[in-house]
Amino acid sequence: MIAPDARPAADDRDDLDALADARLDGELSDAAWATLLAHHGDALTAALDRCRRVRTALATLPRPALPDHLRTRLLAQTSAPAPLAPAAALAPTVPVTAPPLRPVGGWRSWLPLTLAAGVAVAIALPFVIDGRIPGREPPSTRSGAPVGAPAVGDVVSAAKEAPPVRARSRLELEGAIDGRPDAVVAAAPPAAVLAKRTQEPLPGGAVVPSEPFAAAAPPQATKAADRPPSPTSAPVATALTTVPAPVPVPPPAQVQRPTKPAADAASAPPSPASPLPRPTSPMSPPVVQSAAAIPEPALADLAREAAAYRGRAGGVPAPAVSTVAGPVALGIAFASAPAARRTALRAAGGAAGDDAKAAASAPRVLAPGLSTAPTAASAAPLAGLPSAPPPVAARSAPATPSAAPKPAGDAAPAEAAVPPDPLILTVTLRNRTVAEQVLPPGSLRLVGLGADGSQRWATVLRAADTVRVPPGGDLVLRETVAAPPGDAVRLLVSLAGERSNVLDLP
Amino acid sequence: MVPSPHSAPAPVVAGNPAPAAPSNPHGESIDLADDAILVARVRSGDGTAYAVLVDRYGHRLHAMLLHLAAGDAELAGEFTQEAFVRAFANLDQFAGRSGFYTWLWRLARNRAIDLLARKRPQATDLSTLQPSSNAAAPGARLEQDELRAGVQRALARLPIDSREIIVLREFDQLDYAEIADVLDLAEGTVKSRLNRARAALRELLAAEGLP
Numbered sequence: 197m198i199a200p201d202a203r204p205a206a207d208d209r210d211d212l213d214a215l216a217d218a219r220l221d222g223e224l225s226d227a228a229w230a231t232l233l234a235h236h237g238d239a240l241t242a243a244l245d246r247c248r249r250v251r252t253a254l255a256t257l258p259r260p261a262l263p264d265h266l267r268t269r270l271l272a273q274t275s276a277p278a279p280l281a282p283a284a285a286l287a288p289t290v291p292v293t294a295p296p297l298r299p300v301g302g303w304r305s306w307l308p309l310t311l312a313a314g315v316a317v318a319i320a321l322p323f324v325i326d327g328r329i330p331g332r333e334p335p336s337t338r339s340g341a342p343v344g345a346p347a348v349g350d351v352v353s354a355a356k357e358a359p360p361v362r363a364r365s366r367l368e369l370e371g372a373i374d375g376r377p378d379a380v381v382a383a384a385p386p387a388a389v390l391a392k393r394t395q396e397p398l399p400g401g402a403v404v405p406s407e408p409f410a411a412a413a414p415p416q417a418t419k420a421a422d423r424p425p426s427p428t429s430a431p432v433a434t435a436l437t438t439v440p441a442p443v444p445v446p447p448p449a450q451v452q453r454p455t456k457p458a459a460d461a462a463s464a465p466p467s468p469a470s471p472l473p474r475p476t477s478p479m480s481p482p483v484v485q486s487a488a489a490i491p492e493p494a495l496a497d498l499a500r501e502a503a504a505y506r507g508r509a510g511g512v513p514a515p516a517v518s519t520v521a522g523p524v525a526l527g528i529a530f531a532s533a534p535a536a537r538r539t540a541l542r543a544a545g546g547a548a549g550d551d552a553k554a555a556a557s558a559p560r561v562l563a564p565g566l567s568t569a570p571t572a573a574s575a576a577p578l579a580g581l582p583s584a585p586p587p588v589a590a591r592s593a594p595a596t597p598s599a600a601p602k603p604a605g606d607a608a609p610a611e612a613a614v615p616p617d618p619l620i621l622t623v624t625l626r627n628r629t630v631a632e633q634v635l636p637p638g639s640l641r642l643v644g645l646g647a648d649g650s651q652r653w654a655t656v657l658r659a660a661d662t663v664r665v666p667p668g669g670d671l672v673l674r675e676t677v678a679a680p681p682g683d684a685v686r687l688l689v690s691l692a693g694e695r696s697n698v699l700d701l702p
Numbered sequence: 703m704v705p706s707p708h709s710a711p712a713p714v715v716a717g718n719p720a721p722a723a724p725s726n727p728h729g730e731s732i733d734l735a736d737d738a739i740l741v742a743r744v745r746s747g748d749g750t751a752y753a754v755l756v757d758r759y760g761h762r763l764h765a766m767l768l769h770l771a772a773g774d775a776e777l778a779g780e781f782t783q784e785a786f787v788r789a790f791a792n793l794d795q796f797a798g799r800s801g802f803y804t805w806l807w808r809l810a811r812n813r814a815i816d817l818l819a820r821k822r823p824q825a826t827d828l829s830t831l832q833p834s835s836n837a838a839a840p841g842a843r844l845e846q847d848e849l850r851a852g853v854q855r856a857l858a859r860l861p862i863d864s865r866e867i868i869v870l871r872e873f874d875q876l877d878y879a880e881i882a883d884v885l886d887l888a889e890g891t892v893k894s895r896l897n898r899a900r901a902a903l904r905e906l907l908a909a910e911g912l913p
Contacts, residue, residue, distance in 0.1 A: 254872035262760040
């Protein structure tokens with residue numbers, strides 16, 4: 197209770213307002229208020245009116261309705277049906293405000309994140325670049341010997357010596373025939389580990405014995421570079437290298453007749469030079485498949501190809517094309533073929549000519565990721581063949597080096613037949629995987645297609661080379677081959693069921 | 703004891719000014735008279751009961767927070783939303799000893815006072831908002847509008863604690879006991895603080911030439 201004359205000397209206005217508020221709050225009785233009115237007069241009445249107006253103004257301040265969007269948000273945040281347990285029901289509905297991303301722990305928090313991101317990028321980048329999905333590759337086939345351990349029919353002597361390749365360097369590579377350097381992009385093994393070729397002569401046309409091209413291909417001379425003959429070295433059947441030379445006799449188990457039809461390979465020891473598919477995994481190192489573990493599809497492929505060879509332009513279907521992107525992408529294109537070179541080729545009686553002679557005198561230089569080594573065929577003397585086998589023509593006895601192979605079915609002597617102009621092709625191989633791809637000798641094939649798309653002709657490229665394509669690298673091979681028969685109007689490169697683009701012959 | 707939503711529904715209080723009693727997905731009528739029952743239903747997963755609580759107290763809380771935030775509608779919306787969310791999340795902590803709105807306001811003010819003490823609210827012209835009551839004559843109405851605008855400006859310039867207690871008392875019409883409950887103060891402390899807040903408001907109004 198406030199006495200009417202409790203604070204007569206105070207500030208009039210403030211005191212009167214305070215008395216008025218007390219009156220409005222019901223703290224002053226009617227008697228006390230009457231006494232104050234009698235003491236202060238109209239000033240107290242004005243103060244009471246002033247306070248009442250202010251209170252009215254405060255009480256009538258705007259009361260905006262709850263905005264609809266806010267109501268919607270309120271109901272939406274808690275509209276999820278709550279379970280029976282209140283705590284469990286309410287916990288998920290609480291909006292968790294993420295703390296600002298800041299380096300609370302300094303390097304302790306950022307370093308692991310950075311490392312994890314780097315590892316993730318490093319893992320995913322090759323696949324992004326290659327456009328491949330891991331797991332689409334056939335599983336890596338490990339048969340016989342482990343990786344790096346040579347098995348029967350494997351050509352790993354040079355490869356085993358080869359150190360890891362270095363990517364994106366260029367190194368001159370001698371062509372298999374003409375000695376011209378192949379453009380190699382992506383890997384460069386040191387010169388000390390470059391594969392060495394055998395000095396033994398390589399009979400030509402053995403793999404494509406019945407094709408006109410093989411018959412027309414004159415024997416070539418390719419000297420090995422700088423390695424002494426290996427005890428297991430042997431002539432290698434190739435349509436392009438045919439310099440006779442004495443070779444030691446290998447163990448009988450490794451003997452492989454190059455002219456043996458592929459269909460017979462099912463019952464015979466498989467040749468490592470055969471174009472067998474080499475399943476590889478992008479995440480695992482390639483495995484050089486031993487001869488003892490040739491899968492059935494590969495044998496069937498061999499049989500089909502052998503039938504095609506025997507049929508000789510019989511309109512057999514073209515090589516099967518894998519719809520799944522393989523580990524190596526193939527490409528083929530024309531390169532220039534100088535007329536002078538054609539003359540030299542003819543004069544030398546083969547596709548190599550004096551270029552090959554020049555190449556023979558120089559050390560064999562291989563491209564990074566491309567190593568050549570004596571194949572099993574070269575390591576195994578051919579049974580029944582002379583030590584210096586000449587190129588084998590189609591369905592013909594081994595020809596002499598001086599006699600050009602005649603086209604199959606052509607009764608004219610080889611000397612009378614004018615070899616068609618050789619083709620200089622550029623074959624590109626791109627490794628789509630993150631592992632080095634090893635292409636065994638003989639796996640790379642040049643196929644001629646007829647107008648109807650059927651296979652009319654085929655030959656083996658790099659019959660004596662183990663081609664190694666580094667991870668993610670591109671390998672460009674410059675190949676000089678004799679022109680295919682006339683009924684072949686298109687060319688492509690085939691590798692283990694995959695094939696390159698189709699190149700129309702002029 | 704918290705009633706189960708499947709138990710016998712509480713009787714609907716006749717004459718309740720609240721909106722008509724809605725029904726939950728189970729077809730049961732919801733008792734709007736007792737906040738404790740509504741809270742219990744919300745605990746049991748009845749979303750409709752929660753909607754009733756929002757409709758019952760959302761407008762009031764938002765208006766209070768709007769004036770507490772010196773007319774910053776955005777802040778008021780955030781405070782309102784956060785208060786309801788926190789209330790929903792901590793509904794099991796509601797003991798029922800005080801009213802749900804008192805508890806809700808306490809949740810709201812704890813956050814609002816903490817933020818408003820550091821952040822100056824963005825001025826908002828509340829003159830565009832319609833007053834809650836305007837039954838005076840046209841001449842008196844103009845005078846009231848001017849006074850109301852001056853009061854709003856003066857209120858926005860008050861310290862946050864003075865602003866709060868005046869809003870609670872004059873705008874929300876809470877009595878001393880309720881204010882003491884909300885602010886967790888003694889009633890005598892509430893009176894003294896309220897007197898100081900009023901005096902400060904009067905000074906501000908006098909500075910503007912208002913009564």
